[in-house]
Amino acid sequence: MLKPLNQSLTAPAILALVIVGALSATAEAGCNDSPGQGFNWSGCMKMSKVLSGLNLEGAKFVRADLTRSNFKGANLKGADFTKANLSRCILREANLEGATLAGAFATRAYMDKAILRSADLTKIEFNRVNLSGSDLSGTKLNGAQLARADLTGADLSGADARNINLSRAILDSASLKATNLENAYLYRTNLAGVDLSNTTGLTEIQLRGSCGDAKTKLPKGLNPPAGWPCTVD
16 A cells, blocks of 8 residues: 655645646746747746847737847737836837737837837836837727837827826827827827827817927817926926
């Protein structure tokens, strides 16, 4: 008759240890996988990795810590970055078309000239992120935090930007055709010279704390606030 492996452990406890061990082994194997198309680094700690120019289409980075990693020019089409940490990452000129970044955190990241067309950016925290010249057309930006973000020359046409926080963001030369700005927070947002005439959901109350000028175009029926142009603070 076989003796128990450890008489101090009950059968349920031994089973739990086996399950935990199997899950740990699976997670470790995934985190050790070489980066490539469709691979899975979900939950992994992968800081300061150099992944520039790689084909990572469909890869999974759910809740991964990718701080300071370099994805410049990488193909990340359809990738999943849900709740990932992208702080200070370089995603310059990367292709993130159709990617999921819902709930991702990316303070001070470089995403200039990135392709984010039709991506899910719901409730992202992208404060102080450089998104200049990026393609954000058709994106889901509901509840996104983009305080002090640089959106100079970005294309936000057709984006769902309801409840977005754009406080002190720069939108110089940005395209906002058919962008939904319902309940958008625009405190000290730089709207100088921006064409808002084809946006939806915008109200005069939202504009009161913003910073436009004589060249800012507003939707029909809206008047610029008395505080335009803003004084430098």
